[in-house]
Amino acid sequence: MWKWCSLIEGGVVICFIVLLLSYGAGGLKWLRLSPALRKRYTKLPKGSLGWPLVGETLALQHCLMSTTPHSFVNERRRRYGNFFLTHLFGSPLLASTDPDMNRFILNKEEPLFTSSLPKTLSMVVGQNALLMLTGDRHKRIRRLTTSVFSPEVLRHHSGRIQQLAISVLKTWKGRKVIVADEARQYTFNVALSSIMNVGHTEKAELFRVKFSALRSGARALPIDLPGTAFRTALQARKYLAQMIEEEIEERKRSKDIRYDDLLEKLIQAPEADGGETLQNEEIIDLVLSSMLAGFDTSANTLLFLIYYIGQHPNVLHDLKIEHQEILREKAADDHQPLSYADYKKMKLTQLTINETLRIANPILSLHRRTLQDVEYNGRIIPANCAVQVWLRSLHTDPTLYPDPYSFDLDRWQGKPPTSNNFIPFGMGPRRCVGMELARMELCFFLHCLVTMYSWELAEEDSPRFFPDPGMRKGSWNRRERKVRELTRT
Numbered sequence: 001m002w003k004w005c006s007l008i009e010g011g012v013v014i015c016f017i018v019l020l021l022s023y024g025a026g027g028l029k030w031l032r033l034s035p036a037l038r039k040r041y042t043k044l045p046k047g048s049l050g051w052p053l054v055g056e057t058l059a060l061q062h063c064l065m066s067t068t069p070h071s072f073v074n075e076r077r078r079r080y081g082n083f084f085l086t087h088l089f090g091s092p093l094l095a096s097t098d099p100d101m102n103r104f105i106l107n108k109e110e111p112l113f114t115s116s117l118p119k120t121l122s123m124v125v126g127q128n129a130l131l132m133l134t135g136d137r138h139k140r141i142r143r144l145t146t147s148v149f150s151p152e153v154l155r156h157h158s159g160r161i162q163q164l165a166i167s168v169l170k171t172w173k174g175r176k177v178i179v180a181d182e183a184r185q186y187t188f189n190v191a192l193s194s195i196m197n198v199g200h201t202e203k204a205e206l207f208r209v210k211f212s213a214l215r216s217g218a219r220a221l222p223i224d225l226p227g228t229a230f231r232t233a234l235q236a237r238k239y240l241a242q243m244i245e246e247e248i249e250e251r252k253r254s255k256d257i258r259y260d261d262l263l264e265k266l267i268q269a270p271e272a273d274g275g276e277t278l279q280n281e282e283i284i285d286l287v288l289s290s291m292l293a294g295f296d297t298s299a300n301t302l303l304f305l306i307y308y309i310g311q312h313p314n315v316l317h318d319l320k321i322e323h324q325e326i327l328r329e330k331a332a333d334d335h336q337p338l339s340y341a342d343y344k345k346m347k348l349t350q351l352t353i354n355e356t357l358r359i360a361n362p363i364l365s366l367h368r369r370t371l372q373d374v375e376y377n378g379r380i381i382p383a384n385c386a387v388q389v390w391l392r393s394l395h396t397d398p399t400l401y402p403d404p405y406s407f408d409l410d411r412w413q414g415k416p417p418t419s420n421n422f423i424p425f426g427m428g429p430r431r432c433v434g435m436e437l438a439r440m441e442l443c444f445f446l447h448c449l450v451t452m453y454s455w456e457l458a459e460e461d462s463p464r465f466f467p468d469p470g471m472r473k474g475s476w477n478r479r480e481r482k483v484r485e486l487t488r489t
């Protein structure tokens with residue numbers, strides 16, 4: 001049965017690639033072959049649309065899989081400057097690694113730009129995902145969401161997050177672990193408890209299993225046939241939607257019990273801001289999309305963080321000092337959980353997170369689309385054109401960061417990051433709403449890791465960024481069994 005499914009899926013993949021390439025050809029025509037359009041857009045940024053049909057997709061993939069993943073952009077930046085034309089995954093697009101241009105794109109939404117998500121993703125998480133909303137609706141839901149992840153609220157959750165870190169780390173005692181798996185488990189638990197707190201119940205476990213199917217399908221080709229990852233994701237979505245709906249109805253029935261999570265905030269939205277009641281369908285999309293936005297990004301950052309610390313024993317040593325000092329200050333009462341004030345003391349830890357996000361941000365680029373012709377610095381971006389802000393390339397620009405690929409905390413000494421040169425959480429109206437939660441969960445995990453264990457990396461490996469972020473030796477191993485191991489010493 002599975003063989004047949006794979007064969008059918010293989011055949012459909014080929015058809016899909018042909019379709020994609022034809023679409024790519026359309027894109028090429030749009031920019032290269034139509035003299036009328038070419039004349040109108042004489043001020044297009046420079047660049048290359050690459051090979052007929054496939055554009056520059058293969059070149060990008062080749063670089064991302066190599067040990068120099070940044071070379072695709074570096075080469076084009078040298079040839080064409082910081083804002084260049086290319087053609088990737090079936091569509092012409094303009095890529096920016098220029099701080100001013102990034103600021104312009106990310107700060108100016110309507111009427112100039114709008115957010116644009118890959119189609120598969122929007123089909124799986126739903127049309128009401130925060131990243132898909134625009135205008136006043138986006139502003140309202142963003143306000144509600146931000147209020148759940150604000151420092152004022154998070155200060156009441158520090159103990160819970162620490163407990164979640166400890167419960168994962170306790171199982172590490174005396175064994176080798178695959179950090180990729182452990183990081184995913186921890187960040188999933190943190191995201192679920194902040195977004196839809198259902199505790200450590202069977203429900204939570206079922207949610208995890210179904211959510212993992214949804215997550216895999218969100219990156220697959222949109223082929224809705226039996227046995228495909230996309231079909232499985234759509235089925236998982238249905239199941240999850242039903243679970244969330246039941247939870248919403250149960251909470252509406254038991255009015256006296258109040259929860260401290262995003263779901264509750266969305267159910268009680270009219271009470272919070274006097275606006276209209278949100279429909280169940282909207283709430284479901286918002287819960288699923290927030291889970292997706294918050295879980296993988298944090299898991300990959302944690303994985304890379306542990307990798308870089310393991311690679312730099314001096315950093316691990318200094319981190320131990322920072323965290324043991326925090327423990328010492330709490331010594332009078334060691335049953336006191338970590339507090340928000342403790343989190344604020346984790347200065348070196350924050351620097352280590354910054355340096356990790358600079359070199360290995362799990363997000364390659366942010367996607368926008370122009371709503372009209374846009375003129376910037378003498379260049380024209382045509383209407384309905386895909387525009388991408390390339391975060392990792394900005395963060396490894398040698399003019400901003402000398403010796404950009406070396407992991408070096410000293411580069412931040414006396415030079416705090418600015419929104420000009422460091423935007424791992426984006427900027428402007430779509431800046432990450434979960435930034436503070438992400439930083440706090442990373443800090444707390446590191447605190448527990450360095451104070452509970454002595455450890456080292458068990459084998460040589462390095463980060464990879466394609467087909468998705470992870471460790472290189474696990475590239476073709478979907479279960480990532482061999483990815484990364486730590487030993488307790």
Ligand code: HEM
Nearest residue numbers: 130131293294297298301366424425426430432433434438
């Ligand atoms: C290290 C971890 C994380 C990184 C690097 C990260 C990065 C980002 C970036 C770059 C954006 C901007 C997207 C754009 O402009 O198109 C974003 C948006 C967003 N993030 Fe995060 N994020 C992280 C963790 C989280 C967490 C923990 C949550 C929630 C639980 C979260 C929820 C969101 C949401 C809902 C948006 C959409 C905001 C909007 O459209 O207004 N993120 N994130």
